[in-house]
Amino acid sequence: MSVLVWAEHDGLRLDPATARAVTAARKIDPSVHVLVAGAACGPLAVAASALAGVEMVLSAEAPHYAHALAEPAAALLAALAGPYAVVLAPATAHAKAILPRLAALIDRPYLSEVSAVVDADTFERPIYAGSLIETVRCVVPKVVTVRTVSFAPALAQDPVPVTVVAGGVGPGPSQFVTETAVETGRPDLGSARVVVSGGRGVGSAEGFKSVEALADMLQAAVGASRAAVDLGFVPNDSQVGQSGRTVAPDLYLAVGISGAIQHVAGIRDAKIVAAINKDPEAPIFRMADFGLVADLFSAVPALQAELKKRG
Amino acid sequence: MKILVPVKRVIDANVRVRIDASGMSVATEGMKMSLNPFDETAVEEAVRLKEAGKAGEIVAVSIGPSEAQEILRTAMAMGADRAILIETPSVDPATAAKILYRVCLEEMPDMVVAGRQAIDDDAGLTGPMLAGLLGWPQAVGVSRLGIDGGQATAVCEVERGAYTVRFALPGVVTVDLRLNTPRYVTLPGILKAKKKPLAVRPAADFSVAACVVERIALREPPMRQPGSCTDDVAVFAAQLAKALEA
Numbered sequence: 001m002s003v004l005v006w007a008e009h010d011g012l013r014l015d016p017a018t019a020r021a022v023t024a025a026r027k028i029d030p031s032v033h034v035l036v037a038g039a040a041c042g043p044l045a046v047a048a049s050a051l052a053g054v055e056m057v058l059s060a061e062a063p064h065y066a067h068a069l070a071e072p073a074a075a076l077l078a079a080l081a082g083p084y085a086v087v088l089a090p091a092t093a094h095a096k097a098i099l100p101r102l103a104a105l106i107d108r109p110y111l112s113e114v115s116a117v118v119d120a121d122t123f124e125r126p127i128y129a130g131s132l133i134e135t136v137r138c139v140v141p142k143v144v145t146v147r148t149v150s151f152a153p154a155l156a157q158d159p160v161p162v163t164v165v166a167g168g169v170g171p172g173p174s175q176f177v178t179e180t181a182v183e184t185g186r187p188d189l190g191s192a193r194v195v196v197s198g199g200r201g202v203g204s205a206e207g208f209k210s211v212e213a214l215a216d217m218l219q220a221a222v223g224a225s226r227a228a229v230d231l232g233f234v235p236n237d238s239q240v241g242q243s244g245r246t247v248a249p250d251l252y253l254a255v256g257i258s259g260a261i262q263h264v265a266g267i268r269d270a271k272i273v274a275a276i277n278k279d280p281e282a283p284i285f286r287m288a289d290f291g292l293v294a295d296l297f298s299a300v301p302a303l304q305a306e307l308k309k310r311g
Numbered sequence: 312m313k314i315l316v317p318v319k320r321v322i323d324a325n326v327r328v329r330i331d332a333s334g335m336s337v338a339t340e341g342m343k344m345s346l347n348p349f350d351e352t353a354v355e356e357a358v359r360l361k362e363a364g365k366a367g368e369i370v371a372v373s374i375g376p377s378e379a380q381e382i383l384r385t386a387m388a389m390g391a392d393r394a395i396l397i398e399t400p401s402v403d404p405a406t407a408a409k410i411l412y413r414v415c416l417e418e419m420p421d422m423v424v425a426g427r428q429a430i431d432d433d434a435g436l437t438g439p440m441l442a443g444l445l446g447w448p449q450a451v452g453v454s455r456l457g458i459d460g461g462q463a464t465a466v467c468e469v470e471r472g473a474y475t476v477r478f479a480l481p482g483v484v485t486v487d488l489r490l491n492t493p494r495y496v497t498l499p500g501i502l503k504a505k506k507k508p509l510a511v512r513p514a515a516d517f518s519v520a521a522c523v524v525e526r527i528a529l530r531e532p533p534m535r536q537p538g539s540c541t542d543d544v545a546v547f548a549a550q551l552a553k554a555l556e557a
Binding site for chain 1: 322324325327328330337349405408427428430431432433434435436437438439440441442443444447448449450451452454464467468469470471472473474475476477478479482487488489522523524525526527528529530531532535537538539540541542543544545547548549550551552554555557
């Protein structure tokens with residue numbers, strides 16, 4: 001009943017999502033293997049082998065495994081999937097491109113965005129932007145992606161052996177052209193303890209600077225509603241919601257965000273939600289733990305002053 | 312170039328969903344239904360490619376109940392040339408991918424442009440699974456697309472940025488909402504759409520393996536209770552400070 005976990009990484013470091021995927025895998029079965037595929041895997045494979053509960057690491061190195069292109073990754077996983085009851089990955093953008101393709105290649109069912117493991121064959125997952133949770137049962141070998149916010153990262157263990165696998169998979173039909181990575185120096189949305197998000201109410205990219213200043217004051221990640229992103233206030237990777245990132249910080253502060261279903265989809269797992277909005281009827285107040293009804297243009301600077309006073 | 316666009320009829324994005332009397336399904340009786348927003352973006356992109364002279368024919372395909380003809384007419388009003396309904400009361404995304412695979416074998420499109428996910432199941436399954444079944448290259452979550460000399464160049468969104476891939480067609484692309492802003496359907500478009508061909512075929516024509524995933528329960532997540540509201544910044548600051556300490 002063992003589980004093969006596909007490791008998410010950027011070529012240099014394992015993504016924290018991988019440790020969370022290992023936790024989910026261990027809930028399915030104690031026998032967990034991790035596959036690290038890339039152009040150069042040495043340190044990545046060692047890091048994967050030091051995640052608590054990992055029995056073995058498979059390492060596949062080839063230039064065409066770089067950048068997690070879906071076609072070679074799915075083909076590699078298909079070549080290795082045979083002995084495993086479950087192939088599992090964190091529900092990252094890359095994995096959500098690779099694993100359904102894998103499911104087609106090996107004719108197994110695919111379950112996406114699993115938020116809880118009930119047992120080895122039974123899972124919960126959100127539907128309708130998280131408005132409902134369905135419990136599904138699937139008793140045959142399967143392919144699964146798991147919501148990273150739903151599982152704690154696996155702790156550390158002494159490294160276990162790494163096995164190099166050939167895979168026998170050639171380059172795929174897609175050519176990697178380039179990538180743009182956004183470096184803000186701020187915490188990542190996926191792992192930040194505090195997130196400060198701005199919405200349509202912020203009004204402009206210039207106005208968003210005060211949201212960013214507040215975030216920096218709180219050492220928070222910066223998020224945004226889809227409206228704010230579409231209006232160009234902030235880049236795409238800040239988007240939180242049904243078609244953006246899902247976050248689970250200790251504190252989520254929504255500034256000038258109305259709280260539409262599609263945005264709330266991304267913040268349901270936040271411990272505490274706070275909101276600033278000038279409209280007392282804004283839906284965000286129906287789910288916020290506490291709120292400030294005020295015009296954010298005066299309220300945010302006033303809030304910064306208050307917080308500075310408190311030190 | 313022929314483009315096939317799968318489209319799904321879903322409960323409208325603004326409807327507050329409820330569980331029906333059976334306790335195992337979402338109530339759809341009397342609910343406003345719409346074209347899945349991601350699929351609407353896909354139709355728009357296909358139409359723009361046609362307007363740019365890069366595509367010759369756009370075929371919209373839906374797998375669903377008879378009422379799904381409405382969204383197929385919407386796709387044709389936006390500019391799709393013809394439509395196919397594979398009729399069945401409901402379908403899971405994996406079965407939809409397998410049926411679409413069979414339709415693609417018949418239709419032989421040069422490209423499939425699909426929505427990245429359906430807003431009901433949020434599975435994001437059909438596009439990349441179809442690509443795997445066809446053995447075609449794929450680009451998932453596309454926010455920018457260029458077609459030139461039989462090659463597709465696609466910018467795909469990831470968590471902290473984006474990457475660009477290129478492949479020779481035929482291929483499958485799934486679109487992110489930010490790829491374009493879909494046009495409003497016009498009255499002349501609607502009238503033209505009424506005359507465009509819409510073929511209805513029973514799902515039984517496409518015998519695919521039964522779905523092996525079974526829903527055994529459905530529930531609402533724990534409700535967050537609304538908390539307190541103030542108009543006093545100092546009070547709010549104190550609450551924030553307390554929350555940050557915890």
